[in-house]
Amino acid sequence: MKIAIASGKGGTGKTTVAVNFALALEDVQLFDCDVEEPNCNLFLGFDLEPVEEVTCLVPEINPDWCTLCKNCASFCKYNALAALPNKILSFPSLCHGCGGCRHVCPAESIEEKPRPIGMIEKTSSKNSLTFFRGILDIGEVMATPVIRALQRHIDESRPVILDSPPGTACPALAVMGCADYCVLVTESTPFGFHDFLLALEATRALKVPAGVVLNRDGIGDSRVEDFCRAEGIPILLRIPDERMIARLYSEGIPFIKEMPEWKEKFKNILKTINTVTCKSKGV
Amino acid sequence: MRQLAIISGKGGCGKTTLTAAFSSLSENAVLADCDVDASDLPLILKPQVIKREDCLGLKLASIDPELCNGCGICLEMCRFGAVLENFTINPYSCEGCAVCTVACPENAVSLIPRVSGQVVSSITRFGPMAHAKLGTGEEASGKLVNMVRKKAEELADKYSCKLILIDGPPGTGCPVMAAITGTDLVLVLSEPTVSGLHDLKRAIKLTSHFRIPTVACINKYDINEKKSLEIEAFCKNSGIPLLALLPYADITTEAMMKEETVIEYSVHSGTSGAAEFANIVRNLWSEIETRLLETSQKEMYSKTLKAWEP
């Protein structure tokens, strides 16, 4: 069972839900897939060790063989190659590693070399929670390959919680799309509702079933709830708008550590999800 | 014309609420909602749309089933896993790199244009506004942000506005850079949380890289006063004026529920908390206005000086 925790926009409490959920369940894996802002470990404080460097294949041009035909530069859709009168200039940070330039080079003067764009890390094994995260190097744009590399470390035989990047762009879809279930974290305010609808639209396009965690419950009105009831979307949990919870968040403390009564509530999320997904599979 | 950008390292920390409040305080400004991923400013400002224009993103591969012989070369060559087993294209994975078009022996693949979003010009009760709507799975690109800013400039010319208020995207990536380049002042909104200082530092690194005068303020400073003090100390040491400390207040949500700016809401809500919050925002705004004026004067002087140079 792969569960993605997602939201239409940042700052809705996605990481809080992911971390507390993972701590409440036993024997699960937590994957921080928000590779541009991997914040889970701010709340976990684990010692991490590197597992893998993520690279992107970028072209390297052998000037002795290059005939300056400019095929490569005119092919590249990302302007990562520029043809000067006497040489081809490459901008590795713009390269998406598609391999097209090498394919179109008639002189076979292009070789591909791996260039680091990010890192996969995991907890040193003594923790009960298996935690992996991906980090995209600052200034890099290719988040999706880092996410894909991270996902290859998932142990499919055990439940996994994926903290998805916010929003509905490619990297977020890469996470939601690989999940069996999506937990959408939102607030019942005009902004929250609007962003929630964007995320819901994405889960529907990907055909992944979704449920809702209402964060800061009590503020705003019942628009999210009314909508969910009408559409048959389960509300999995309500986290009240309590100053204590906001404060623990600001300190970087997962609130179930200080408020253990929440453990059961988080565990129930998994039960609900199991029931709903079984039902939809007709089991 | 002056341009002010409001950014924050992270989403959801009150950037849009503040931009909306500024829009009701500023006279003669154009709004540019560059938070194109989750464009929320329109929910408060209820824009009346004048014009929509498509923004074309990277192209998308498309396989002609009449020509395809099922050889599987494209599937093998595509590094983004965008060609599916039945030789159709998954639009969410395709990066439009065109490798399949040159690899296909049957010339069965072509690139077709794809609309990644729309740029919208509108009128709101506080003046003209430029914003955008992205399609699902589309990247908030620097290109779209640039289009929104260009639209805002056109609107400013048309309605002779003196200021452009930019609601920036969250994070520190490409869209943020596009939102702040060439502005006169950047306001960074920070929060006293475990990642707040880190996010603030990253944002300031960006603005100093572009040499844009930068000011900061802290939202919900009373959630964690110790962390707020750390942020204050950092601002002091790095010479970033910290213009305001905004408290954790229900008024921001209450105003949002009424689809009003906090300034509008404070006028009729009658609670002292709301009035107090609105006053802090007012003071913050007048500080910012002074600074925008200063930068414009400096510019004027330097221009005059240049003109005098022999």
Ligand code: SF4
């Ligand atoms: S690998 Fe692709 S993206 Fe990179 S330089 Fe070559 S053509 Fe451009």
Ligand code: SF4
């Ligand atoms: S395609 Fe090959 S030969 Fe032609 S300019 Fe590029 S590297 Fe040189």
Ligand code: SF4
């Ligand atoms: S254009 Fe590139 S990414 Fe898209 S299907 Fe073809 S090879 Fe794959």
Ligand code: SF4
């Ligand atoms: S390479 Fe061309 S002919 Fe071969 S499977 Fe792909 S589209 Fe069809």
